Structures are given as C-alpha cells and as structure tokens.
Amino acid sequence: MPTRSGLFPRNFKKSFPIASRGEGCWIIADDGRRFLDASGQAAVVSIGHGVSEIGRAMSEQSSQIAFAHTSQFHSVQAEKLAARLLAMAPANFGSGGRVYFTSGGSEATETAIKLVRQYCLEAGRKDRYRVLSRRQSYHGSTLGAMSVSGNVARRAPYEPLLAEWGHIAPCFCYHCPFDKTFPQCELACAEDLQTQFSAGKKTDIAAFIFEPVVGATLGAAVPPEGYAARISELCRTNGILLIADEVMTGMGRTGQPFAVQHWGVEPDVILVGKGIASGYAPLGAVLVSALVVEAFERGSGAFMHGFTYQAHPVSTAAGNAVLDFLEAHKLFAQVNTAGRNLRGALVPLQSHPNVGDIRGLGLLLGVEFVKDKTTREPFAKEQNIAEKIRQACLEESVLTYPTQGGVDGLRGDHILLAPPFTISAAECALIARALQAAVAKVFSA
C-alpha cells in the first residue's frame, strides 16, 4: 500500500492490501499473499476471478463501440442480455416484460422506487407513492434506497435525510420479532404487512420491497415455507406492486436463477446487481413485468428517469459473457452441490457453544455467533465479535463478510459466506477449518 494514499477509503483506521490478481476462488495481493474468497467479495463473484474470456468480450465490445447514449441508441449487447434475463425470470416477465439496466444495485432500487411511482400515475392512481419495506433489511446506499432499508447502523447518520414510508417486521425465525415459532406463528411477520393496510392511511401505498433471503443485515435468513407466497397474496389483494430485491440472491446465488422461484412467486419487479456481471463490470438491472410495462406503453410512453451510463454496452457485454460462462460450465446447477459441500464442511462448527445458527440457501450462507446458545442471547456490541472473527479468518487467509446488528440493529454478530459457484470441496474444507480456528481463537480469549 502506498504510504500516502490518494484514495478516500471505506475506513481510515484500516489498511488495505492491493489486490493484484485473481484466480478462481483466490485473490492474490501484490506482496504475494493469497486469500481464499469465501464471501465472493460481498456475494458478487459467481464465476470466479480471472476468467479471461470476460475481459476479451468487454474488449471486443469496446473496440467496436464503447458508448452510445440510450436517448439515441440501443446496443446489441444490452438487447441480448435483456432477452436472456427475461427468459430466466418468472413467467409474468416472459411475454411483454422489459429490463432497465443500471450500474449497480442501489441504482436499481432507486429506479424501482421511481418506476412504481410513475406506474401509479400512468394507472390513474396519483395518490400512491409509498414503498413499504421491512426493518432489518438493506436495499442500497443512495437516499431513496436507504429510505426503504431497515439496516439501523447504515441508516443512523442519515436519518434526517430519509423519507419514512413505513417498515414492517422482519422475517427472522432464529430471533422471531413476535417470539413465536413456525408454524404455530401462522406467519405473523407476513401478516404484519396487512396491518399497514388496515391502519388509517393506506391509499398512498404503491409497493412493498423485500429481500427474498435477507443477505448482509441478517446473515442469509431464509423465510419459512409460505412466507413469500403470503406476502405476494397480500400485495395482490391490496392492489400494490411487489418488488423482489434480488441484488444479492439473484443470478443463481441461492440455487435458482432468482430466489423467488424457490416458492413459485411472481413479483412485479425484480432487482438484480452483484452476480449479474460477477464483478467484471459495474452492472445492475430492474426486471419489469408485463403488467407494469403495459401501463407505460398505454400511458405517457416515457419514464421520467435516466442515468448517463444505463445499459452500458461494455458492462452488458460482460453480463452476456458471464451468463455464457455460467451456462457453459453448468454453474447454476453447481450452486446446489457446492452449497451442500460447504454446509457439510461447516457441520462440526455447529457444536461450538458460541455458534448459534448456520443458515442459508445455496451458496448464500450465514453463521451467527451467540453468547448463550440456549437463550440465543447475543454478545454486547462493544465485543465486536463479527469483526474479530473476520480478522481471525483473515489470519488463516480466508475472506469473510462480517456484520453486526442482526438481532436489534445493534447487537447480533454473524458472518456471511458467499463464495464463487466454482468453489471446490477442498476449498470448502479450507473455509471450515479457518472458521474453526477463528472461533477457537476469538472465544478462548
């Protein structure tokens, strides 16, 4: 690292090695150290690092034409990727759906918020604008996306700037907000959405946004059977749109192209990011179902929104090349096998007195650490357990994604594991060994 960096870092109190090369599931620093990427760099990298054909596809596109503004041109790459994404999505996107490409997940959320507002105007429902969401969720770092997020720590400094449109209870069985147990709970957390419609002002609600599996904030919390379907039903019966934020869970990460497909749910809008270009280019997407598209087509015909770099030809070329690689190497199916390998390797960890829960779907897994396994009591925030585990794993050359606050916004420690889909059984064993060493070190102190 240069002695005096010109970069504004994420954290001035940390030092960051220079990543100089990537090979499969490994990142190699300029000083030669090798790190096993157990987190896929925040659940981004799906096909692995250093796949040279992606760079070749991007270079090919950029040497043909790197950029043409979407107010004047479309590109072959964007057209092709849009058609492929719609074909992978639930049936209501297949005929008449469209894709709006962005440069990442936050822009996708921001776009969806404005899209549903304008949809309401196009559909003659001009009073509707509120996008309901859940506490303990994350939908991005821009102000609209942060307004619908419920991640306490990430919101805290910006509270005065954020709109308050209403948050319902999280769906988190390990720390149920209603102190209930599935199935006797009768999905109280889903029914919490209905209270927003029963209480006073409801004619201004436009949509509900949720992460089908809650990623960073809750450490891969998977909803119980029936949750997603009930949420979808409540949106339909109350006449609002359903937005599935699949920025983390989409593009195969959970073992289906989109996580909602595990439960046969058809949202009106699906948000994609991260894995769509596996980190090779900044890219996100808003998949818009036929119902919403038709309102624009019949109505004003123009979405009052735009980014200079939307549907960028080089980024969408990366997206197509990544999808080619996923298909050619059958990596969508590989997620389930690799997920089972990683879960299997983690089994011995489960008996540790401070490992409360190991959960997740496909290759999006979370390990939660608790002070008391019987009561599920979390550690005090000041003990910084998640960060200590990350640091101890790093000393074993394994990269993880730590988060605090899963229980009540402040307390609760977990790490997220989301390696590339190409992770081998031997690499899964390395991750498990590093975690065991980390747990032994952190909890013996």
Ligand SMILES: Cc1ncc(COP(=O)(O)O)c(C=O)c1O
């Ligand atoms: C579910 C979800 N939505 C949105 C975002 C924001 O995406 P980005 O960081 O690409 O803006 C994230 C990022 O972690 C996410 O996990």
